[in-house]
Amino acid sequence: MDKIIIHIDMNSYFASVEQQANPLLRGKPIGITGKHGSIAMSGQRIKVNTDGVHDRSVITTASMEAKLLGVKTAMSTWEARKICPSLILWPGDPHKYSEITERFNKIYNDFTTKVEAFSVDESFLDVTEEAGDYFTATFIAQMIRARLRAECGEHITASIGIGPNKLMAKLASESMKPNGLTVTRPEDTLKLLDSRELDDLCGIGPRIKQRLNMLGVETFKQLREFPLDSLESEFNRYGTWLHEAAHGRDSNVIQSSTVHGLRGMSTETPKSYGHSYTLPRNTHDKLIVKRYLLGLADKVAWRMRRDNFAACRITAFIRYGDFSSHAEQRTFYIPTNDGHKLFQVAWQIIGNCFAGEPVRLVGLSASKLTHKPGQQSLFKKEQKIQSVLPALDSLQHRYGTGVWTRGSLVKTHFKQRSSGFHFDHLV
Numbered sequence: 001m002d003k004i005i006i007h008i009d010m011n012s013y014f015a016s017v018e019q020q021a022n023p024l025l026r027g028k029p030i031g032i033t034g035k036h037g038s039i040a041m042s043g044q045r046i047k048v049n050t051d052g053v054h055d056r057s058v059i060t061t062a063s064m065e066a067k068l069l070g071v072k073t074a075m076s077t078w079e080a081r082k083i084c085p086s087l088i089l090w091p092g093d094p095h096k097y098s099e100i101t102e103r104f105n106k107i108y109n110d111f112t113t114k115v116e117a118f119s120v121d122e123s124f125l126d127v128t129e130e131a132g133d134y135f136t137a138t139f140i141a142q143m144i145r146a147r148l149r150a151e152c153g154e155h156i157t158a159s160i161g162i163g164p165n166k167l168m169a170k171l172a173s174e175s176m177k178p179n180g181l182t183v184t185r186p187e188d189t190l191k192l193l194d195s196r197e198l199d200d201l202c203g204i205g206p207r208i209k210q211r212l213n214m215l216g217v218e219t220f221k222q223l224r225e226f227p228l229d230s231l232e233s234e235f236n237r238y239g240t241w242l243h244e245a246a247h248g249r250d251s252n253v254i255q256s257s258t259v260h261g262l263r264g265m266s267t268e269t270p271k272s273y274g275h276s277y278t279l280p281r282n283t284h285d286k287l288i289v290k291r292y293l294l295g296l297a298d299k300v301a302w303r304m305r306r307d308n309f310a311a312c313r314i315t316a317f318i319r320y321g322d323f324s325s326h327a328e329q330r331t332f333y334i335p336t337n338d339g340h341k342l343f344q345v346a347w348q349i350i351g352n353c354f355a356g357e358p359v360r361l362v363g364l365s366a367s368k369l370t371h372k373p374g375q376q377s378l379f380k381k382e383q384k385i386q387s388v389l390p391a392l393d394s395l396q397h398r399y400g401t402g403v404w405t406r407g408s409l410v411k412t413h414f415k416q417r418s419s420g421f422h423f424d425h426l427v
């Protein structure tokens, strides 16, 4: 039986996330660059550049404006600049992208449990049961679009395709970029295929296209009429797939389990939230260590508040230049998700641990989690900070972490390493 599948593909994803976060980049040709970095999504590793603009690096994503001027993905920055001298090269920030990816996957999961994250910016949703017909499916797609706009930002747009299977939904979404919505009902699939080139279909690359061309097959219509046994003798089982695809058929089902592999998408309760950080240079300076610890505590606290948790236990740890280390725990009766509070307790633990060796790494981890909210502080100054936290949190939710910082941390920079921060560090 035919299904109703929605395919959602973010447009110029990394570039539009940067344009959403930074108004100065909007409406301008930008190219996301860097080298070596990567983010892991649903078992795949997707190359993302992080280490700044570099002559030998490539463009991982070009903004819509840059694409119009001829800049393409995988082009070297040198080549891209030659084509488009006004191109702004911008280092990628994998942490930011995976945060937004988590956000839109959460939205999709509100509409159906059958969600497959196909790549970092593409997902398939099976809405056969939820929608029942194409009219309702179109309505669902429009609601998803409205929520993406409200929760991820107006500059992050998506192309949406609806079809009777994954293959057709994806081909449909590619028909109108950016920000399109294309519906292909089962009776329209052949018309859609016949309007496209062979290698527009996901699964037919340039080499297969060339081999098909050599057999005299230039269009999907010719592919449909090509004898199945000849296709199979040329391409084996892939020949069967080509024959089915040319008829707009695809038996591939949604692999919804993959979505649970995404960070933050698990329905299981997390056991702890933690961050550790290797300092840029080993140091004896207590103030430097103190600042990094406060920054880490704020990060941990923000993630707990985002997921509606508070912790009753904190573990702080310190590692020295000779790789020896010290870790200790404290338990408290009133659960907290206040960064400054976490920091104070962590500093009580490691503030006295400055022995001979310089410090290499600091970290903290909050555990014994509960959904009970933290208690308001009795101190005026802390109360003031607590009262502005919800506003700061909503800013972080909209624009990503790093949108605000404490005055005392202005000079403390956390460099996003290619491996990211060490989440949920085990101690």
Ligand SMILES: [Mg+2]
Residues within 6 Å of the ligand: 009, 010, 011, 012, 013, 121, 122
């Ligand atoms: Mg995309």
